[in-house]
Amino acid sequence: MPKINLDIPHNHGKDASLEKLKVFLDRVKEKYADKVSSLEGAWQENVLNFAMTTFGITIKGSLTVEEATAKFVGDIPFAAMMFKGQIEKGIRDELERCLR
Numbered sequence: 007m008p009k010i011n012l013d014i015p016h017n018h019g020k021d022a023s024l025e026k027l028k029v030f031l032d033r034v035k036e037k038y039a040d041k042v043s044s045l046e047g048a049w050q051e052n053v054l055n056f057a058m059t060t061f062g063i064t065i066k067g068s069l070t071v072e073e074a075t076a077k078f079v080g081d082i083p084f085a086a087m088m089f090k091g092q093i094e095k096g097i098r099d100e101l102e103r104c105l106r
Contacts, residue, residue: 008087010067010094012078016105024052024071027104031056034100065093069101076101 016023031047031054038060047056054069067080078097082090 007081007083008090010065010078010080010082010090010097012094012098012101014076014078014098014101014105015074016076017074018105020052020071020073023076023105027054027069027071027076027101030054030069030100030104033104034058037100038096060093061089063089076105 018026028049031045034042035045042058042060043062044059044064045056046058047054052071056068057064057066059065063083063086065080065082065086067078070077070079078101080097082093086093
């Protein structure tokens, strides 16, 4: 299965960035309510494990908050490959907004 790998640098430190990113799923739900039919996730320390369904396609992955980077890793089905760039851009944009 193809992967999305994003490294978003930040200069807030791990704890402050973790607090900022705890709203990530809520922001995605709010902004993409018309495109995301299911979104679930749970934090375990500094790692968010999630699954979301958009246009009938399920994306699963994790967001790991480190001292200077937020690392997003997700699996997307081959059927979504033509949308990979759009998906990556949307995720990157939301992560960057959360980390401002």
